[in-house]
Amino acid sequence: MPLDLEIVSPERLLLSRPVDMVVIPAEEGDLGALPNHAPMIVLLRGGLVRLFEGGQIIDRLFVSGGFAEITPTRVTVLADEAMAPTAVSREEGERRLKAAQEEYDRLDKADVPALDAAMARMQSARAMIEAAGSAA
């Protein structure tokens, strides 16, 4: 029984297809979902969503962060931004990393939620640079 995978960004529905397994970059580490997975809602970090069929990776998509909802029959990825790894730009990643780094340095060190947000942005930017490198 395949798993229905959907990847949506605010601007459009990017992908909707059945897969055997999907590995999503959850905030606390990569998470593989097979059919009949327990229902879960997870936070994503920046990274690659990998689609598996017959034990092989058949497609990869970069997401910069967001959420995923897993139920026994489907996985819905609500990405803040999603694109094919070949469309990821290294320059854009570096620009974002610099902006996030600057914000982190500027922030009041007692403002933990804001620091966490800046850290998450830095991580996402690094993942973007990495994804651009892996596709090239």
Added chain:
Amino acid sequence: MPSLKALRGRIASVKSTQKITSAMKMVAASKLRRAQTQVEAARPYAQRMERMLASLAVNIAGQPNAPKLLAGTGRDQVHLLVPVTGDRGLAGAFNSAVGRMTRTLARRLEAEGKTVKILAVGRKGRDMLRRDLASRIIGDISFAGRKSIGFADAQEIANRITTMLDGGEFDVCTLVFNRFVSVISQVPMEMRLISPALPAQAPEQDVEPSKRAMYEFEPDEETILARLLPQNLAIQVYRALLENAAGFYGAQMSAMDNATRNAGDMIKRLTLNYNRARQANITRELIEIISGAEAL
């Protein structure tokens, strides 16, 4: 009766006006198509987000430490109104419908003794409200000269609203925008952004009742909700911006269609007058010649 020359001039000017309005209609029609696709493309995300929010929020909404974005500040004194309008005119009553609704709302709230603040999105709305509500406008945002609206623009507006909420600048936030019903119909409506009306938990079709709403959360509900709520706010703003854009082009298209038709009617009437005047002239000249010949 105006002279033949004056009539010719008027016909020519109405004709060129007609050309302009029919060109504007075509432009609006093609932009409308693009805006409509964008509205439809944004729908899947909004629907799924709503479903997720519904399954999360039910547990948290009642708690005393619920996030501000979900529960509001608990007061109802300062209202922030966010009217969304187009940046350009020539679209019939499209912009003024939102302006009127905002004004009525502001008057009603002030009559109840509430404080009203306005954050105007779109140039036309700002210009309209500036006439009598200038002191309430605390800021404006415009996308004039931009080709299309992206999610990042909506996020910017949402961030501004969140910052103001955190700074305690308002208690209730209402969005006023034109809902895109169809090409010929746009209905102005208000939507509470803070605190929002919670989506009712939608029954899941593909999961048995026993398995429903038994989600595990990673890292935990509060953290996810803290990320989800600002995103949801941005999505709502994004939706309003897109509906506004699509509705605007729809309204402009029908306004320009009307104008083109009216210009056509006017050309017909003027041409009739022109021909009558021309024939009257010919007849008069003939009479003059004949009576001149008879006098000899």
